[in-house]
Amino acid sequence: MGIQIQVLFTKLSFVKLVFVKSGATSSNEVETVYGIISSSQSSSNMKQLLKSSKVFLSNDLIDKVLKRVRFGHANPLQTFEFFNYTGNRKGFYHSAFSLDTMLYILGRSRMFDKIWDVLDDVRHKDRTIITSRTVMVVLARVAKVCSVRQTVESFRRFRRVVSEYDTDCFNALLRALCQEKSMTDARNVYHSLKHSFRPNLQTFNILLSGWKSSDEAEGFFEEMKLMGVKPDIVSYNCLIDVYCKAREIDKAYKVVEKMREEDIMPDVFTHTSIIGGLGLVGQPDKARDVLKEMKEDGCYPDVAAYNAVIRNFCIAKRLGEAYGLMDEMASKGLNPNATTYNLLFRVFYWSNDLTSSWNLYGRMMKMECLPNTQSCMFLIRLFKRHERVEMALVLWSDMVEKGFGSYMLVSDVLFDLLCDLGKLVEAERCFLQMVEKGQKPSNVSFRRICVLMELANKQDSLQNLTQKMAMFGTVINPCNNSVSVDVSTLTHSPHN
Ligand SMILES: *[C@@H]1O[C@H](CO)[C@@H](O)[C@H](O)[C@H]1NC(C)=O
Ligand SMILES: *[C@@H]1O[C@H](CO)[C@@H](O)[C@H](O)[C@H]1NC(C)=O
Ligand SMILES: *[C@@H]1O[C@H](CO)[C@@H](O)[C@H](O)[C@H]1NC(C)=O
Numbered sequence: 001m002g003i004q005i006q007v008l009f010t011k012l013s014f015v016k017l018v019f020v021k022s023g024a025t026s027s028n029e030v031e032t033v034y035g036i037i038s039s040s041q042s043s044s045n046m047k048q049l050l051k052s053s054k055v056f057l058s059n060d061l062i063d064k065v066l067k068r069v070r071f072g073h074a075n076p077l078q079t080f081e082f083f084n085y086t087g088n089r090k091g092f093y094h095s096a097f098s099l100d101t102m103l104y105i106l107g108r109s110r111m112f113d114k115i116w117d118v119l120d121d122v123r124h125k126d127r128t129i130i131t132s133r134t135v136m137v138v139l140a141r142v143a144k145v146c147s148v149r150q151t152v153e154s155f156r157r158f159r160r161v162v163s164e165y166d167t168d169c170f171n172a173l174l175r176a177l178c179q180e181k182s183m184t185d186a187r188n189v190y191h192s193l194k195h196s197f198r199p200n201l202q203t204f205n206i207l208l209s210g211w212k213s214s215d216e217a218e219g220f221f222e223e224m225k226l227m228g229v230k231p232d233i234v235s236y237n238c239l240i241d242v243y244c245k246a247r248e249i250d251k252a253y254k255v256v257e258k259m260r261e262e263d264i265m266p267d268v269f270t271h272t273s274i275i276g277g278l279g280l281v282g283q284p285d286k287a288r289d290v291l292k293e294m295k296e297d298g299c300y301p302d303v304a305a306y307n308a309v310i311r312n313f314c315i316a317k318r319l320g321e322a323y324g325l326m327d328e329m330a331s332k333g334l335n336p337n338a339t340t341y342n343l344l345f346r347v348f349y350w351s352n353d354l355t356s357s358w359n360l361y362g363r364m365m366k367m368e369c370l371p372n373t374q375s376c377m378f379l380i381r382l383f384k385r386h387e388r389v390e391m392a393l394v395l396w397s398d399m400v401e402k403g404f405g406s407y408m409l410v411s412d413v414l415f416d417l418l419c420d421l422g423k424l425v426e427a428e429r430c431f432l433q434m435v436e437k438g439q440k441p442s443n444v445s446f447r448r449i450c451v452l453m454e455l456a457n458k459q460d461s462l463q464n465l466t467q468k469m470a471m472f473g474t475v476i477n478p479c480n481n482s483v484s485v486d487v488s489t490l491t492h493s494p495h496n
């Protein structure tokens with residue numbers, strides 16, 4: 001296996017050696033290194049194991065190992081030892097991806113001091129890998145657990161760290177605040193820092209999305225003009241969406257006109273917002289016409305546009321039209337998805353219409369559209385309310401067979417139903433199916449089943465289930481009297 005050392009000249013014009021290996025890193029090597037990181041007792045022990053594994057620690061391998069840690073949740077400090085050790089090898093430079101992933105892992109565990117130590121080390125070695133993406137990764141974690149003030153302080157700290165402290169970094173800060181804090185916080189921070197940066201289109205598109213009040217969105221449009229930034233279709237769509245959600249449909253139409261004057265053609269997102277807005281002001285028919293009218297702008301309705309029209313008819317309780325539109329979708333090759341079906345399931349759930357729900361479920365399965373957790377919850381709750389065990393078991397076995405929905409949430413209702421009606425054999429079977437899928441039944445469900453098994457004197461089954469639960473780390477002794485004495489509260493369903 002040939003190992004080459006490539007020499008690159010970076011824009012800072014120092015020589016940078018990049019460790020590359022001919023041929024891709026194998027997933028075996030990634031697993032080996034991941035295993036060493038997760039199991040090593042000390043950093044010297046880890047270095048020893050890494051050396052004797054003979055795996056070549058290239059940039060590609062390190063990228064993949066860190067990604068593996070990110071999703072596998074290995075110990076962050078041991079992972080950092082690995083990162084630091086590999087990064088300190090003579091002539092080696094980490095990739096920007098490795099750095100950002102390492103910082104994400106530390107941030108997830110709130111090791112912010114460590115983050116700054118790492119950045120300080122890296123800055124002296126190769127500042128070019130610290131980018132606006134790094135700023136985004138770090139600030140997103142900081143904003144999640146710290147105050148707005150602390151987030152802004154962290155942002156200021158980046159000034160002497162990041163390769164270019166520019167508008168992209170400023171935008172990263174605003175994005176973190178919009179996502180983890182409030183739009184108001186983002187707005188205030190924008191105004192306090194806008195003179196240090198040159199706000200661009202991206203800045204405003206971040207600030208425009210997510211407002212509920214049209215005053216605020218209008219304010220930013222004014223600000224954009226002041227700053228000499230021309231709105232694009234994304235900016236306009238944000239404004240239109242705010243107007244539509246606030247039922248100010250006439251204002252939305254005015255913006256569309258203005259767009260046209262500027263030769264910016266409305267797209268399918270624009271039209272979908274309008275459809276939603278018309279629904280909110282009680283004009284589902286007019287909204288349906290938009291589906292046809294949008295073709296004049298050269299755009300075609302997609303699943304989201306149809307869902308918006310169907311939602312309007314569901315709100316207006318005109319289900320015939322809703323069904324008709326689902327047929328129309330299918331005839332155009334646009335398959336209704338779980339969101340579409342849920343619009344109808346919701347109506348049936350609230351009108352307590354078991355038959356229509358059951359039929360719709362049949363249609364959904366026939367169309368090979370997999371239900372999501374929300375669909376399952378509408379169904380299972382209705383089945384429980386009507387005490388239809390056979391329907392609930394069909395849903396459950398479909399879930400087990402096809403792998404959709406949340407076993408955890410659905411099984412709680414299912415076990416309630418089965419225990420209420422004393423269906424112990426079925427409950428046991430479903431319990432075991434769930435465990436086989438690696439999913440842990442809830443403590444409440446487990447206790448209810450245990451109580452029934454005790455009453456039926458099925459000690460063997462009880463022993464079996466207890467063992468299975470123990471595999472998930474739950475140590476409940478179901479034979480403990482303090483559990484089984486409380487039969488009255490346990491057989492009473494907690495979810496009505
Ligand atoms: C990385 O390791 C070196 C050498 O062992 C050490 O001096 C440095 O402080 C470490 N970096 C961090 C951020 O802990
Ligand atoms: C259904 O499609 C719409 C439009 O593409 C999408 O926004 C929505 O998330 C989809 N729903 C599901 C459950 O995938
Ligand atoms: C207990 O589990 C074992 C294997 O998992 C099975 O063979 C046995 O029939 C079970 N006993 C009862 C009473 O369910």
Ligand SMILES: *[C@@H]1O[C@H](CO)[C@@H](O)[C@H](O)[C@H]1NC(C)=O
Pocket residue numbers: 443474475476
């Ligand atoms: C379930 O019970 C076990 C043992 O009593 C406990 O450690 C665990 O936290 C409980 N889980 C939940 C979700 O309540």
Ligand SMILES: *[C@@H]1O[C@H](CO)[C@@H](O)[C@H](O)[C@H]1NC(C)=O
Pocket residue numbers: 477480481482
């Ligand atoms: C039953 O549980 C109670 C409280 O959870 C505990 O104090 C007691 O020791 C347990 N008894 C047995 C026999 O395990």
